Each structure stands twice: as C-alpha cells, then as structure tokens.
Amino acid sequence: MQEQTVRIGSTHGLHARPAKLFTQAVAASGATVMLSKSGGTPVNAASILGVISQGIDHGDEVTLVVEGGDERAVLEQLIGLLSTDHDD
Amino acid sequence: MMEITGTGIGQGVAVGPVVRMAERLPEPVDRPSHLDPEREGERARASLSVVGAELAARGAKAGGAAKDVLEAQAMMAEDPSLIEAVTTRLATGATAERAVFEAFATYRELLAGMGGYLGERAADLDDISQRVIAHLLKLPAPGVPDPGHPFILVARDLAPADTATLDLDKVLGLITVDGGPTSHTAILAREKSIVAVVGAADAAGLADGDTVVVEAARGVVTSGPTPEQIAAAKAAIAERAAQTAVAPTPGALADGTAVPLLANLGSTDGAAEAIRLGAEGVGLFRTEFLFLDADAAPSVREQQAQYTRLLTAFAGRKVVVRVLDAGADKPLSFLNDAPEENPALGLRGIRALRHSEAILREQLTALAAADAATDAELWVMAPMIATVDETRYFTSLAKELGIRVAGVMVETPSAALIAGRVLGACDFASIGTNDLTQYTMAADRLLGTVAALQNPWHPAVLRLIAEVGAAGAELGKPVGICGEAAADPLLAVVLVGLGATSLSMSPSALADVRASLARYSLSDAQALAQAALAAEGAAEARAAADAAATDITSAREAAS
Known part of the structure; x- marks a missing residue:
C-alpha cells in the first residue's frame, strides 16, 4: 500500500475536465485507489461521481491510497495529475 | 407582445x-419488481452501458469543449460507485428504472446542494438518468x-x-x-x-x-x-x-482612427483560427502552459522552439508575450511553493520572477533568440507591476538580454495611479482588466459571492484606465487592453474613448467588437467614456454609455 497527500493545482478544483482526466487515469492504472479530502470518508477514485461530489477546490489537500500493481508509479502519476493546473 | x-x-x-423540447419522463413508480435482482441488474447495466457508449459517440462527433463534457458524462453513466448504488437498491426488490432513478437522484442532490458550478452540473446527471430510464422503457431518448x-x-x-x-x-x-x-x-x-x-x-x-x-x-x-x-x-x-x-478588416473607428484588434492566446494551437477571425496580431500570449506540467522550468532551447512557432505563425504582425505569471494561485514548485493566506496579494507575477531571476533570464533569452530568428514584431511584458522600481528592473533586464520592446501590465491600482511614471520607464502598457477590477474593488475574482463587484464597468475601474490612457497619450506610448472587458462591444468603445490604442480579446469576440468600433468616431467614443465615468456604479455606467450611444446614432440617422 502506498499513500500520499497532495494539494490540488487546478484553478477550478477537481471538477469536470480535471476530474475526468484523473478518474480516467485511475481506471487505466488497474490499481485500487481511494481518495479522501482532509479527514473525509475515502471514496473510490475511479468514480467520477464520487470524486466530483467531494467538492474539492483549488488548494485543498487530498490523500490517495493505492493498492495493487506498481503502486509507487501509479501514485506518482496520479499525484502529478492532481498538482497540475488543467485550466487556462 | x-x-x-x-x-x-x-x-x-x-x-x-x-x-419546445419534450417534457421529462415521469418519475418511475416505486413498486416491487416481478424480476429477480440479478435479472434487473443485467437490464440496468446494459442500459447504462448503451447510454455511456452513445454519449461517448456523441462526444467524438462533437469535438472541442463538448467532447470533454460528453466523455465525462459517459463515465458517469458507467461509474462504479453509481452501479454499486443501483445494485444495493435492486437487492431490496426495486425495478431497474427506479433503482437507476434513485441512484442518480442521490448524486444529483449532493451536487445541487453544493451550489455554484457543481450545482449546475446537477442537470447533467438528470439528463443521463432520463436517457437510461428511457432506454429501459424502450422509449425514444429525450x-x-x-x-x-x-x-x-x-x-x-x-x-x-x-x-x-x-x-x-x-x-x-x-x-x-x-x-x-x-x-x-x-x-x-x-x-x-x-x-x-x-x-x-x-x-x-x-x-x-x-x-x-x-x-x-x-x-x-x-x-x-x-x-x-x-x-x-x-x-x-x-x-x-x-x-x-466579408473578409475581416483591420479594427478602426468610423473616422478611420486605427484600433488594432488582437488575440489573447494561451498556447500556439489557436494561432490559425485567430488569424482567420481577423486578429491583427497577439495582444496577450500567456506562457504559463509551457511551465505548468513541469517540475523544473523548461530549458531555453525548449522555450525558444515554442516561441519560434508562435512568432512564425504571426510573421509580420505584432505579438505581445507576457512572461511567466505564476503565484500561489497557480503554484509552480520551482518558483514558489510556500502556501500563502492571500495568494492574489502574494509573491506572484514579477515579484515571483524577481525572486527567481534565473527563470526570468532564461525566458527572456529564449524570447530574444526566437525574435531574432523570425520576422514577427515581438513585444514582451511583465505581469503584476506595482511600482516604477519593478518596471525599471524588468525593462533593463529585458533590454540587456536583447528584447527590443519591453512593457508592463497594468493590473494594480498603484501602477494605474502613477501610470505616467511607470510608462516613463518602459515602452508600453497593457491593462489587464480582470485583475485591475479585482484589486480596485477588493473582490476576489474567483469567489462567486462577490462576483457582482467584479465588473469592469465600475467608474472606479474606468477612471484608473483613463489615467493610464492619458499618460500614454502624453508620452506617446501605446496602451493596450487585454482583459475580458475588451470583448464587450460597447465597453470596447468606452475603453478606446479612455485612451486605449489597441484591444486584445478571445478571437471569437473580434467580429462583434470590430463592428461596434466602426459605428463611432473618436469623439463619439470619448463622449461615451465621459458618460460612463460620470456614473455612480457599474450598471449606471453601462446605461449611461448605452444612452450616449443611442443619442449619437439617432442624431446621425436624423441628419441623413
């Protein structure tokens, strides 16, 4: 199991397009990934509905827990996605 | 009527x-299913998957921004958490229609309760829900x-x-x-x-x-x-x-006064479309996209290749490039990773670059090299200038590294209030109306609750723009506008009346602004500007400009 906390880089938070890119990447990784917003209940990170309904805004901290597959590589890729600004 | x-x-x-678009399907009745949960589960999953595939296919056909939205919807239709919620309901004996309806409704309520942008996404879920239920009932999709x-x-x-x-x-x-x-x-x-x-x-x-x-x-x-x-x-x-x-003509007022119409671009991709829509050059090229995906600043060579591509697309035209505008709201780990309480007032723009001068030097070096290798007219400007000292710092560094025309963005009230002294220390100014409004009105531009204050028509904002316009006219230096305000056809005329010498906007706004400018002479534009400046608030300023515009056009019609 690998775990890391990251601050959201996207200007408009983890909604719409950034959430889509993120959950697509989770699904493609094949690993089981849970996401939680500072202290909240973890949700399935491959669920776009689960992710957007967390109401994650720019600058919020979220924790990812990855299980299965190349955990370190998956975690690094996902952390990279979350810390990037996908909005113009 | x-x-x-x-x-x-x-x-x-x-x-x-x-x-009228067909009214929505009625809510599925909550009655026990006569099928077993496994069979209902198969029905639900099949319809969810068909609708998901339909949405993805529509996305592929639509392209552009619609593609992203529809792809996201396709993912929602086949969302693992949603399917789990449907399955839970089927286990209690619900029909597939009812289970799908309730599962979507739960997420819909969640989003609607969050309000704002997410609240508006609630309609997306209603649509997917309706499509799936229609498919289950073998009814035509809404x-x-x-x-x-x-x-x-x-x-x-x-x-x-x-x-x-x-x-x-x-x-x-x-x-x-x-x-x-x-x-x-x-x-x-x-x-x-x-x-x-x-x-x-x-x-x-x-x-x-x-x-x-x-x-x-x-x-x-x-x-x-x-x-x-x-x-x-x-x-x-x-x-x-x-x-x-008709092929787009260069921007000009009714009396022939030229007002170059330029494009705001965030990457080199939009260049051809901007030219097709009649952009006479680029008034704001944002360079952040080069840096956002990176752990470290891209090399001089990588940057030079991107700038060369941009300048080649606009050969013979003016291209105004803004050096990296980063701060705590757009954090770049290599530039500033200290969290700030107030990012809009923090170490951003020229402040952050001055703090990491090597990055600025590399960017300016890459820009100068791209300029030397192409024949566009490159101007370079610095964001978030608040003082004459920052202006001198930027222009002297830019000139030292081979930039021919160096200017500043006017986004802070301080820079606008002493525009004469700021312009005295550089070649041109470009007013960023979004930030100038945010700082003048003390209203966070990202905060919905104070969105009403984020209005560039406010006479306080217009007055600051007038200060910069007057200083530019006195010193004979160009004053451009590169914020959203320039895309409003009536406000564009007011801005020219306040002394703006060029307007830069999203390319899609060029045609309307071009047509609007062609209706007024410079003295008309000045009359509109004076009417707006004298008003009490943003709404009144707009109404006053509108009334002045109507007076001018009806007087002209009466005379002809």
Whole structure:
C-alpha cells in the first residue's frame, strides 16, 4: 500500500475536465485507489461521481491510497495529475 | 407582445417559431419488481452501458469543449460507485428504472446542494438518468426535436449532449428556462456562436408555434412581436451575416482612427483560427502552459522552439508575450511553493520572477533568440507591476538580454495611479482588466459571492484606465487592453474613448467588437467614456454609455 497527500493545482478544483482526466487515469492504472479530502470518508477514485461530489477546490489537500500493481508509479502519476493546473 | 428577460449569450439576434423540447419522463413508480435482482441488474447495466457508449459517440462527433463534457458524462453513466448504488437498491426488490432513478437522484442532490458550478452540473446527471430510464422503457431518448423546419428551441435546460449535436441549420436560437451564465448551455452556445438567452424563467409559458424574437445582446425574448419588430430583427440578422461574410478588416473607428484588434492566446494551437477571425496580431500570449506540467522550468532551447512557432505563425504582425505569471494561485514548485493566506496579494507575477531571476533570464533569452530568428514584431511584458522600481528592473533586464520592446501590465491600482511614471520607464502598457477590477474593488475574482463587484464597468475601474490612457497619450506610448472587458462591444468603445490604442480579446469576440468600433468616431467614443465615468456604479455606467450611444446614432440617422 502506498499513500500520499497532495494539494490540488487546478484553478477550478477537481471538477469536470480535471476530474475526468484523473478518474480516467485511475481506471487505466488497474490499481485500487481511494481518495479522501482532509479527514473525509475515502471514496473510490475511479468514480467520477464520487470524486466530483467531494467538492474539492483549488488548494485543498487530498490523500490517495493505492493498492495493487506498481503502486509507487501509479501514485506518482496520479499525484502529478492532481498538482497540475488543467485550466487556462 | 410580451418581453421575457434572461441572460443573453453573445450578440446575435434570431427570429422564428418556438419548438419546445419534450417534457421529462415521469418519475418511475416505486413498486416491487416481478424480476429477480440479478435479472434487473443485467437490464440496468446494459442500459447504462448503451447510454455511456452513445454519449461517448456523441462526444467524438462533437469535438472541442463538448467532447470533454460528453466523455465525462459517459463515465458517469458507467461509474462504479453509481452501479454499486443501483445494485444495493435492486437487492431490496426495486425495478431497474427506479433503482437507476434513485441512484442518480442521490448524486444529483449532493451536487445541487453544493451550489455554484457543481450545482449546475446537477442537470447533467438528470439528463443521463432520463436517457437510461428511457432506454429501459424502450422509449425514444429525450433530446432535441426535429420538426423539419428552422425553429427556436425552448427547453428547461439543455444537457451537453443536446447542445453538442444541435443542427445549426435548423436551430435558429435557443432559450432556456433554467441555467445561468456558467451553465453548459451558455458555455457551448458561446463556443458555437448560437444565439441564446438562458435563465429566462417566463419562457416556460411559451407554446409550440409562437413566433419569438431573441436578442442576446439585451437578454430579451419578445413573444408575439409586431411586424415592425420582426422586420427590425431580420435586418439585424442580415447585417450580422454581412459582417461575417466579408473578409475581416483591420479594427478602426468610423473616422478611420486605427484600433488594432488582437488575440489573447494561451498556447500556439489557436494561432490559425485567430488569424482567420481577423486578429491583427497577439495582444496577450500567456506562457504559463509551457511551465505548468513541469517540475523544473523548461530549458531555453525548449522555450525558444515554442516561441519560434508562435512568432512564425504571426510573421509580420505584432505579438505581445507576457512572461511567466505564476503565484500561489497557480503554484509552480520551482518558483514558489510556500502556501500563502492571500495568494492574489502574494509573491506572484514579477515579484515571483524577481525572486527567481534565473527563470526570468532564461525566458527572456529564449524570447530574444526566437525574435531574432523570425520576422514577427515581438513585444514582451511583465505581469503584476506595482511600482516604477519593478518596471525599471524588468525593462533593463529585458533590454540587456536583447528584447527590443519591453512593457508592463497594468493590473494594480498603484501602477494605474502613477501610470505616467511607470510608462516613463518602459515602452508600453497593457491593462489587464480582470485583475485591475479585482484589486480596485477588493473582490476576489474567483469567489462567486462577490462576483457582482467584479465588473469592469465600475467608474472606479474606468477612471484608473483613463489615467493610464492619458499618460500614454502624453508620452506617446501605446496602451493596450487585454482583459475580458475588451470583448464587450460597447465597453470596447468606452475603453478606446479612455485612451486605449489597441484591444486584445478571445478571437471569437473580434467580429462583434470590430463592428461596434466602426459605428463611432473618436469623439463619439470619448463622449461615451465621459458618460460612463460620470456614473455612480457599474450598471449606471453601462446605461449611461448605452444612452450616449443611442443619442449619437439617432442624431446621425436624423441628419441623413
């Protein structure tokens, strides 16, 4: 199991397009990934509905827990996605 | 005759008969299923998967911003958490229709309760839910009707799947009862230049076959218009069509005063489209995209290649590049990773670059090299200038590294108030109206609760712009505008009246601004500006400018 906390880089938070890119990447990784917003209940990170309904805004901290597959590589890729600004 | 008001998107006019979009399917009855949960589960999963595939296919067909939205919807239809929620309900003996309805409704409530942007996404979920239930019931999917003749579509709110595939030859205009200026309907109508009025609550009373006139610029729908109103609308439509049919001309006022119209670009991709729409150059090229995906600043060589591509696309034209504008709101680990309480007031723009001068030096070096290798006219400017000292720092570094024309962005009230001294220390100024408004009104531009204050029409903002315009005129230095304000056709005239010498905007706004400028002379523009400056608030300033504009045009018509 690998775990890391990251601050959201996207200007408009983890909604719409950034959430889509993120959950697509989770699904493609094949690993089981849970996401939680500072202290909240973890949700399935491959669920776009689960992710957007967390109401994650720019600058919020979220924790990812990855299980299965190349955990370190998956975690690094996902952390990279979350810390990037996908909005113009 | 009755006028219905809402929020207009764009400047277009449309006239035609109303066709209403089919009303929603009724809520599935909560009754025990006569099938076992496994069988209902198969039905639900099959319909969810068919709808997901349909949405993805529509996305692929639509392209652009619609593609992302529809792909996200396709993912929602096959969302693992949603399927889990459906399965839980089926286990209690519910029908697939009811289970799907309830599972979507749970997420819908969640999003609606969050308000703002997420609240508006709630409509997306309703749409997917309706499509899945229609598929389960073997009913036609809800969607845009096809009456076989051109029509004005009236809907409660359009789902992205509908707007994306609207047949623009048939749909003359669009009216929604719900939905705000940031709804998907609005975003996509803007992108596809569909004449639209959204959030027109009273449009719920319109019936199939009613003739309406839709005026996006005023945000007004007229039902039962008089023959004169229909004729006026048709004349306005013909005039707009004529404007877009002719090859775009350089921006100019009625008296011939040139006002170059430039494009705001965030990457090199939009260059060809900007030129097609008549951009005379680039007034704001944002360089952040080069840096955002990176752990370290890109090398001089990588940057030079990107700048060369940009400058080549605009050979012989002016290109204003803004050096990296980063701060705590757009954190770049290699530039500033210290969290700040107040990012808008923090170490951003030129402040952050000065703190990491090596990055600025590399960017300027790459820009100068790209300039030397191409024949566009490169101007470079620094963001978030607040002092003359920062201006001198930037221009002397830029000149040292081979930049020929170096200027500053005026986004802070301090820079505007001492614009003469700031312009004295550089070659040009470009006013970023979004940030200038945010700082003048002390209203966070990202915060919905103070959005009403984020209005560039406010006379306080206009007065600061006038300061910069006057300083530019006195010193003979160019003063451009590169914020959203320049894309508002009436405000664009006011800005020129305040002394702006060029306007830069999203390329899609160029045609309307070009047409608006051509209606007024420089002295007209100055009269509009004075009227707006003298007003009490933003709404009054707009009304005053509008009244002054009407006076000018009706006096001219009376004389001719």
